[in-house]
Amino acid sequence: MIEVRFKGVLGGFTLDAAFEVPSRGVTGLFGPSGSGKTSVLRAIAGLQRLEGYCAVAGDVWQDGRSFRPTHKRPVGYVFQEASLFPHLSVKGNLLYGFTRSAVGFDETVELLGLSRLLERAPANLSGGERQRVAIGRALLSDPKLLLMDEPLSALDRQTKDEILPFLERLHASLALPVLYVSHDIAEVERLADHLVLMQAGRVIASGPLGQLQSDPTLPLALSRDAAVSLGAVVEAYDPAYGLASLRVDGGLFLAPSPPVAIGSARRLRIFAGDVSLVRERPSQTTIVNILAVRILSATESGQHEITAVLGLGDGSGARLLTRVTRRSWDLLELAEGIELYAQVKGAALVPG
Amino acid sequence: MLGLPPDIWTSIRLTIELATLTTIILLIVGTLIAWWLARSKAWWKEGVASVVALPLVLPPTVLGFYLLVTLGPNGPGSWIAGLWGARTLAFTFEGLVFGSVVYSMPFMVQPIRNAFQAMGDRPLEVAATLRASPMKAFWTVAVPLARPGFLTGAVLGFAHTVGEFGIVLMIGGNIPGQTKVLSVAIYDYVETSQWREASILAAGMVVFAFIVILSMTLIEKRFARAGR
Numbered sequence: 001m002i003e004v005r006f007k008g009v010l011g012g013f014t015l016d017a018a019f020e021v022p023s024r025g026v027t028g029l030f031g032p033s034g035s036g037k038t039s040v041l042r043a044i045a046g047l048q049r050l051e052g053y054c055a056v057a058g059d060v061w062q063d064g065r066s067f068r069p070t071h072k073r074p075v076g077y078v079f080q081e082a083s084l085f086p087h088l089s090v091k092g093n094l095l096y097g098f099t100r101s102a103v104g105f106d107e108t109v110e111l112l113g114l115s116r117l118l119e120r121a122p123a124n125l126s127g128g129e130r131q132r133v134a135i136g137r138a139l140l141s142d143p144k145l146l147l148m149d150e151p152l153s154a155l156d157r158q159t160k161d162e163i164l165p166f167l168e169r170l171h172a173s174l175a176l177p178v179l180y181v182s183h184d185i186a187e188v189e190r191l192a193d194h195l196v197l198m199q200a201g202r203v204i205a206s207g208p209l210g211q212l213q214s215d216p217t218l219p220l221a222l223s224r225d226a227a228v229s230l231g232a233v234v235e236a237y238d239p240a241y242g243l244a245s246l247r248v249d250g251g252l253f254l255a256p257s258p259p260v261a262i263g264s265a266r267r268l269r270i271f272a273g274d275v276s277l278v279r280e281r282p283s284q285t286t287i288v289n290i291l292a293v294r295i296l297s298a299t300e301s302g303q304h305e306i307t308a309v310l311g312l313g314d315g316s317g318a319r320l321l322t323r324v325t326r327r328s329w330d331l332l333e334l335a336e337g338i339e340l341y342a343q344v345k346g347a348a349l350v351p352g
Numbered sequence: 353m354l355g356l357p358p359d360i361w362t363s364i365r366l367t368i369e370l371a372t373l374t375t376i377i378l379l380i381v382g383t384l385i386a387w388w389l390a391r392s393k394a395w396w397k398e399g400v401a402s403v404v405a406l407p408l409v410l411p412p413t414v415l416g417f418y419l420l421v422t423l424g425p426n427g428p429g430s431w432i433a434g435l436w437g438a439r440t441l442a443f444t445f446e447g448l449v450f451g452s453v454v455y456s457m458p459f460m461v462q463p464i465r466n467a468f469q470a471m472g473d474r475p476l477e478v479a480a481t482l483r484a485s486p487m488k489a490f491w492t493v494a495v496p497l498a499r500p501g502f503l504t505g506a507v508l509g510f511a512h513t514v515g516e517f518g519i520v521l522m523i524g525g526n527i528p529g530q531t532k533v534l535s536v537a538i539y540d541y542v543e544t545s546q547w548r549e550a551s552i553l554a555a556g557m558v559v560f561a562f563i564v565i566l567s568m569t570l571i572e573k574r575f576a577r578a579g580r
Contacts, residue, residue, distance in 0.1 A: 071481075074483075079477075096479070096492075
């Protein structure tokens with residue numbers, strides 16, 4: 001467990017944040033700019049002194065009586081700007097905090113694609129390369145917890161897309177827990193397993209990603225670009241049509257994809273706006289994914305709009321979100337508990 | 353050599369010894385002060401900074417007067433001098449070194465402090481998250497990043513020590529081989545109408561000053577090009 005409780009006044013706003021998340025996988029710390037995410041991360045690293053408590057896997061880093069200075073906390077920290085040491089080469093940067101660690105030097109260099117850059121000076125790297133070096137440098141210090149503070153937000157779209165696969169590979173190949181701060185929900189949905197939602201210095205919710213995405217009492221489910229991320233296993237691949245069959249809890253999706261290995265775990269992202277409801281299973285349609293669902297809850301998400309949470313199968317399966325107009329809702333005489341079919345227009349496989 | 357009287361060579365050697373020793377002491381003391389000034393959050397630190405900077409505006413004679421009182425037989429300098437059996441630090445080489453350190457302090461502290469401040473907190477934060485102790489972070493990150501500041505400070509500190517006059521006159525007197533440094537020697541030659549020697553020394557100092565300023569400019573240019 002990663003247990004965090006911090007309190008303090010920071011330049012005019014009050015931070016009072018507490019959460020407990022598993023010390024496994026990626027936890028997204030998500031919220032609008034200025035909600036205190038970065039302060040929490042800095043306090044966990046000991047870079048900022050806030051009153052409170054912080055323990056990682058039973059190891060107390062800070063409580064009312066003791067405060068362990070940053071250099072004695074086994075963290076890796078990736079800042080928004082790569083912040084490489086300009087007087088050291090890429091290799092010098094990577095080796096700065098190197099200790100014989102769980103991850104080897106060569107493996108890390110390989111994982112992040114840095115082998116060609118080792119002798120270069122940081123000034124001669126692109127923004128994406130720099131951030132990859134910064135990530136490698138943090139990993140090589142053998143952290144027990146990796147803290148990432150919006151590591152992609154200073155990069156352009158294209159560079160982001162270049163780095164995200166590295167992060168996903170990291171996630172897949174390392175057991176290291178990660179706290180990932182972002183204000184970009186798309187990044188969080190791609191990477192995180194767990195989510196901590198922050199607003200105005202407080203934690204408004206914390207839990208598994210899918211659960212928070214489909215919780216109609218949270219702003220996430222009601223936002224314009226609401227979506228759910230579903231963990232899926234590749235069951236089959238049809239090269240003729242370029243479609244992968246993906247098994248999720250309570251249903252099977254077909255999604256366009258480059259060839260993927262059978263049995264590999266992937267992630268599907270389905271936007272609420274791409275899901276529509278039909279009472280009868282249509283016989284002739286161009287829509288590929290039509291799944292049996294049960295309406296679990298319905299919430300007004302706009303003046304004339306309703307956001308409904310759907311459970312796959314008899315309702316016990318994975319959750320989907322859909323947004324329908326009030327008119328359609330009334331015409332189809334929809335209500336909580338009804339079983340019907342969801343047509344999913346774009347079941348997008350998260351690239352990786 | 354060059355037809356100059358041997359006491360000029362004594363003065364040159366003495367000046368270089370004084371400036372070198374002063375620069376070395378300043379690199380240690382000045383760096384500590386600069387580090388503290390750059391990093392401390394104490395509200396009174398600018399007061400300390402102002403005291404350090406006083407020699408920039410005070411007439412050297414004022415500074416020299418107080419140094420004389422401090423180093424003289426009735427000041428704290430006398431019991432320091434007592435450690436090696438002397439009666440006073442005034443009119444000695446050691447006293448001159450002490451005075452030069454005080455006088456040249458701002459020229460060392462300012463550039464180093466600026467360099468420490470310019471690099472910001474981030475590099476040290478990064479070092480700390482990579483398990484570097486504050487000591488290791490200082491030596492492996494702060495010092496290399498502040499290198500231009502150290503170079504500028506060392507050159508300026510050295511040059512100002514070579515050029516100081518008023519204080520030397522006040523606390524050093526004019527003892528050949530002990531306290532008769534170049535700037536005083538020139539004054540001495542003029543007083544005794546030895547114009548040839550005076551003009552050779554003066555021209556030498558002009559060349560020295562030119563080289564100092566030129567090398568400073570080149571150093572700064574080089575670091576600017578190496579760029580962050």
